[in-house]
Amino acid sequence: MPLYKTKAxxxxxxxxxxxxxxxxxxSENVGKVRGIARGARRMKSRFGSALEPFRLxxxxxxxxxxxxxxxxxxxxxxxxxxxLRENLALMTAAARMVNVxxxxxxxxxxxxxxxxxxxDGLSSLESESDSxxxxxxxxxxxxxxxxFRPQIDHCAECGTYTGMVKVTFSPxxxxxxxxxxxxxTFDRGFSISPGSLAFIQQARRLPFHKVxxxxxxxxxxQEVEQTIDAYVRVVAGKALPAVNFTITExxxx
Ligand SMILES: [Zn+2]
Numbered sequence: 001m002p003l004y005k006t007k008a009x010x011x012x013x014x015x016x017x018x019x020x021x022x023x024x025x026x027s028e029n030v031g032k033v034r035g036i037a038r039g040a041r042r043m044k045s046r047f048g049s050a051l052e053p054f055r056l057x058x059x060x061x062x063x064x065x066x067x068x069x070x071x072x073x074x075x076x077x078x079x080x081x082x083x084l085r086e087n088l089a090l091m092t093a094a095a096r097m098v099n100v101x102x103x104x105x106x107x108x109x110x111x112x113x114x115x116x117x118x119x120d121g122l123s124s125l126e127s128e129s130d131s132x133x134x135x136x137x138x139x140x141x142x143x144x145x146x147x148f149r150p151q152i153d154h155c156a157e158c159g160t161y162t163g164m165v166k167v168t169f170s171p172x173x174x175x176x177x178x179x180x181x182x183x184x185t186f187d188r189g190f191s192i193s194p195g196s197l198a199f200i201q202q203a204r205r206l207p208f209h210k211v212x213x214x215x216x217x218x219x220x221x222q223e224v225e226q227t228i229d230a231y232v233r234v235v236a237g238k239a240l241p242a243v244n245f246t247i248t249e250x251x252x253x
Contacts, residue, residue, distance in 0.1 A: 004061045011098040031110040035070035050075040054084050054094050093131035097121045097138050103236035104146045114145050117208045124212045137211045140203040148235040151175025152197050171234040196223040
């Protein structure tokens with residue numbers, strides 16, 4: 001029976017049966033993995049509060065085979081990120097981060113860059129005042145690591161180089177499209193300015209710890225938020241879970 005010891009961030013934690021929990025983790029060594037923690041909700045559980053969302057933990061997982069749910073045999077908190085649970089704006093931003101990882105990463109496909117970006121992303125929320133912007137930058141950054149990188153300097157349909165001009169962004173096509181492809185496909189998309197494209201490009205290229213220095217306001221901020229939100233919805237195949245004030249209940253119900 002394979003055994004893994006790994007660091008992991010708790011993406012989601014759900015009640016299961018009388019006393020158990022099913023958790024979704026993004027781990028350093030195994031990537032995204034679901035596991036069952038038996039007895040996790042008993043008063044004297046050995047897991048304590050380690051299996052709550054956003055925790056960075058050291059975890060031990062057993063599994064019979066790759067298809068079955070892993071069994072969590074031990075979990076200890078390395079970093080609790082407790083502040084992310086104390087404030088609605090921080091909780092919302094942290095939920096957007098874990099949701100995008102949950103929606104866009106394949107199971108059991110470890111990626112050290114994504115794992116580190118997730119830790120850096122949650123850490124950045126502790127110190128940055130604009131948590132919404134942090135979450136947005138995180139989403140752009142993660143798209144670049146998942147094979148869902150939006151096409152922003154060539155037409156996503158015909159490959160024509162467009163340069164940084166005002167163009168149409170089409171989530172269904174996977175990025176910007178040129179005028180003739182827009183007319184040919186009747187894709188309405190929405191227009192996006194050179195400033196917004198440049199912002200997305202920078203956010204994608206910089207390492208995450210530098211990304212958080214980027215600032216966006218006014219039209220650029222609005223356009224980038226709209227673009228990334230629409231794009232993530234399309235590539236995730238469905239809308240991401242609603243992020244609102246009941247999020248902790250949903251994440252750790
Ligand atoms: Zn084209």
